[in-house]
Amino acid sequence: MADAAFTAEFAQAQRVEARRYALGRLGVYAFLGFFAILYLLPLLVVVANSFREMPEITQNGLIAFPRSFSFKAWPNAWAHYCVQGTCEGVHRNFYNSLIMTVPATLVSTMLGAINGYVLSKWRFRGSEALFVCMTLGVFMPGQVALMPWAFILGRLHLSNSVYGLMFVHCVQGLSFTTLFCRNYYLSIPDDLIKAARIDGAGFWRIFFKIVLPLSPPILIVTVIWQFTGIWNEYLFGVVFTGGTQQPITASLVSLATTVMNARAYDVTAAAVLIGALPPLLIYLFGGKYFVRGLTQGAIK
Amino acid sequence: MSDKATLTIRAVRKRFGPVEVLKGINLEAGAGEFVALVGPSGCGKSTLLAMIAGLETIAEGEIRIDGRLVNAVPPKDRDIAMVFQSYALYPTMTARRNITFGMESRGVPKAEQDAAVKRVAGLLQIEPLLGRKPGQLSGGQRQRVAMGRALVRDPKLFLFDEPLSNLDAKLRVDMRTEIKKLHQRVGKTTVYVTHDQIEAMTLASRIAVMHQGAIQQFDEPAVVYARPANMFVAGFMGSPSMNFMPATLVDVEGRPAARVALDGGGSVDLPLGFTPARRPAKVILGVRPEHLFRFDAELKARKPWLASLTAPVELVEPTGAETMAILKLGERDIVGRFDPDGAPRLGEVLPLGIDMSHACLFDCADETLIPRVAA
Numbered sequence: 086m087a088d089a090a091f092t093a094e095f096a097q098a099q100r101v102e103a104r105r106y107a108l109g110r111l112g113v114y115a116f117l118g119f120f121a122i123l124y125l126l127p128l129l130v131v132v133a134n135s136f137r138e139m140p141e142i143t144q145n146g147l148i149a150f151p152r153s154f155s156f157k158a159w160p161n162a163w164a165h166y167c168v169q170g171t172c173e174g175v176h177r178n179f180y181n182s183l184i185m186t187v188p189a190t191l192v193s194t195m196l197g198a199i200n201g202y203v204l205s206k207w208r209f210r211g212s213e214a215l216f217v218c219m220t221l222g223v224f225m226p227g228q229v230a231l232m233p234w235a236f237i238l239g240r241l242h243l244s245n246s247v248y249g250l251m252f253v254h255c256v257q258g259l260s261f262t263t264l265f266c267r268n269y270y271l272s273i274p275d276d277l278i279k280a281a282r283i284d285g286a287g288f289w290r291i292f293f294k295i296v297l298p299l300s301p302p303i304l305i306v307t308v309i310w311q312f313t314g315i316w317n318e319y320l321f322g323v324v325f326t327g328g329t330q331q332p333i334t335a336s337l338v339s340l341a342t343t344v345m346n347a348r349a350y351d352v353t354a355a356a357v358l359i360g361a362l363p364p365l366l367i368y369l370f371g372g373k374y375f376v377r378g379l380t381q382g383a384i385k
Numbered sequence: 386m387s388d389k390a391t392l393t394i395r396a397v398r399k400r401f402g403p404v405e406v407l408k409g410i411n412l413e414a415g416a417g418e419f420v421a422l423v424g425p426s427g428c429g430k431s432t433l434l435a436m437i438a439g440l441e442t443i444a445e446g447e448i449r450i451d452g453r454l455v456n457a458v459p460p461k462d463r464d465i466a467m468v469f470q471s472y473a474l475y476p477t478m479t480a481r482r483n484i485t486f487g488m489e490s491r492g493v494p495k496a497e498q499d500a501a502v503k504r505v506a507g508l509l510q511i512e513p514l515l516g517r518k519p520g521q522l523s524g525g526q527r528q529r530v531a532m533g534r535a536l537v538r539d540p541k542l543f544l545f546d547e548p549l550s551n552l553d554a555k556l557r558v559d560m561r562t563e564i565k566k567l568h569q570r571v572g573k574t575t576v577y578v579t580h581d582q583i584e585a586m587t588l589a590s591r592i593a594v595m596h597q598g599a600i601q602q603f604d605e606p607a608v609v610y611a612r613p614a615n616m617f618v619a620g621f622m623g624s625p626s627m628n629f630m631p632a633t634l635v636d637v638e639g640r641p642a643a644r645v646a647l648d649g650g651g652s653v654d655l656p657l658g659f660t661p662a663r664r665p666a667k668v669i670l671g672v673r674p675e676h677l678f679r680f681d682a683e684l685k686a687r688k689p690w691l692a693s694l695t696a697p698v699e700l701v702e703p704t705g706a707e708t709m710a711i712l713k714l715g716e717r718d719i720v721g722r723f724d725p726d727g728a729p730r731l732g733e734v735l736p737l738g739i740d741m742s743h744a745c746l747f748d749c750a751d752e753t754l755i756p757r758v759a760a
């Protein structure tokens with residue numbers, strides 16, 4: 086009897102507890118959901134506009150529930166829309182961005198890995214000072230480097246060229262990639278390097294056979310960081326290149342500010358999305374490694 | 386310096402900035418010898434090993450391996466193999482690749498590599514583990530693979546850097562036995578760094594006890610244990626440590642004796658079982674715990690130099706095989722190691738017998754051992 090009373094009381098307490106927990110959860114989800122929607126709203130507007138027809142946009146306004154549906158804006162933005170007199174859309178600029186970003190990402194990541202390897206495993210007199218100097222680049226704003234780069238690109242005959250931009254980004258990225266890789270390599274025990282040296286492996290063999298196979302976590306982080314950084318970079322693109330040599334970030338601005346005809350919001354929206362797609366895909370596929378890699382040192 | 390020595394170290398010094406970590410090391414290991422470098426952390430033993438391996442530069446002095454001066458020779462050309470405390474197995478490679486990595490680097494033909502792996506894997510009984518990566522191996526298995534990697538090279542000199550420190554107590558004892566067996570079978574000259582004096586005692590044919598960058602004593606284990614060169618060695622080797630008692634040297638009935646002061650101004654004379662070569666005014670008497678006994682007449686008949694006194698029992702620590710007891714002698718606590726049968730009981734005033742024939746005398750001034758006059 087007493088037992089039953091106790092059990093009932095216990096069950097009652099349990100129900101109250103369960104309800105409180107559910108309510109708490111609901112609050113958390115509502116809170117997070119609200120901010121997620123708030124954050125995603127601009128994207129939703131852009132996505133919606135890229136599938137609307139132009140007359141409907143002008144009639145109902147930019148921010149309105151879509152009442153028409155069309156794919157027209159996408160091929161238009163890709164290949165036909167006229168910007169500054171040429172009617173080729175943004176596809177050329179998209180390719181420019183690819184040509185610039187992919188090699189610059191790979192080269193700066195690889196050089197960063199080698200730098201990090203030297204600065205962590207083959208220290209020499211002054212290597213710490215050198216490392217500090219290199220990481221100063223992390224804090225250097227891009228506009229400080231504009232004039233020197235203009236001078237160098239001119240000397241190299243790489244002005245107004247996507248290859249010139251590629252070169253700039255290879256070098257500009259080194260501070261970050263070196264910092265990332267060097268700090269990651271600190272966690273690789275020195276004994277491994279010593280053992281390999283006794284085993285007769287030299288500088289490069291140790292790098293390629295032992296250090297590099299241990300590097301995927303940090304290389305993924307570095308590649309994502311570099312790819313999105315270089316792809317989204319605007320300042321150098323707009324200053325050092327024009328017209329058909331521009332990367333997509335710069336051309337999007339030309340496209341949006343062109344005043345030759347009425348603003349084509351549908352095409353602009355589609356072009357913006359085309360420009361945002363590659364970094365988005367990179368995050369989608371590499372995101373979990375990115376988070377894992379960034380927190381690697383912290384949790385171990 | 387003998388020409389037969391596999392390893393000769395002469396007047397080696399090392400500084401890290403203002404800190405002198407090695408202060409003129411002289412050491413020699415004969416062919417097939419097992420030399421243990423033992424000492425507390427920071428004594429320079431690992432630095433010395435790294436210098437033998439070529440992982441640290443040699444600024445002063447010389448190191449020879451098999452007669453060849455190796456000061457400027459890179460590690461890979463010194464014909465050495467090393468086992469690390471952290472095992473240092475390459476994490477992305479299988480055990481087999483870990484073992485063959487060195488041979489690959491040196492361009493040994495594939496068939497020869499396979500034969501070598503087979504031989505070593507058989508020796509260490511690691512055949513079933515060859516396909517696994519280090520992450521899939523237990524600590525003891527990793528240690529075996531690491532030893533395999535060293536053995537496969539068939540070097541002139543084996544270097545071990547605290548190889549058992551990362552293992553749990555039970556496994557450490559097992560692996561210690563294995564290393565000893567392995568050394569007996571392979572017979573290679575070995576330098577073994579450890580901070581564990583028991584490892585040094587059990588494994589080595591000679592022990593170099595290091596402290597503050599200098600070798601305190603370099604001799605056979607039994608000698609290092611029984612006749613420690615100074616108080617540091619005496620205190621470091623052996624657990625529990627040797628008991629030290631300040632004393633003065635006196636003559637009792639024409640025989641030398643150590644007079645140890647007791648509480649309240651009294652003193653006790655312990656006749657020495659030997660004649661000291663020097664007689665400084667103040668000495669330190671050193672007695673190992675196992676030379677303390679419960680006194681009885683029968684024991685006295687067997688051990689003529691058993692000094693007799695009484696000491697109250699402060700603390701009793703049974704370990705199973707033996708019982709440690711802390712006794713009060715004068716102002717000092719002394720530790721005795723007793724047979725559990727007839728071990729001291731707490732609160733008892735123990736009739737204590739000290740076997741003085743094994744006692745050591747140290748000069749109070751410089752803490753060095755006072756030699757005995759040969760009987």
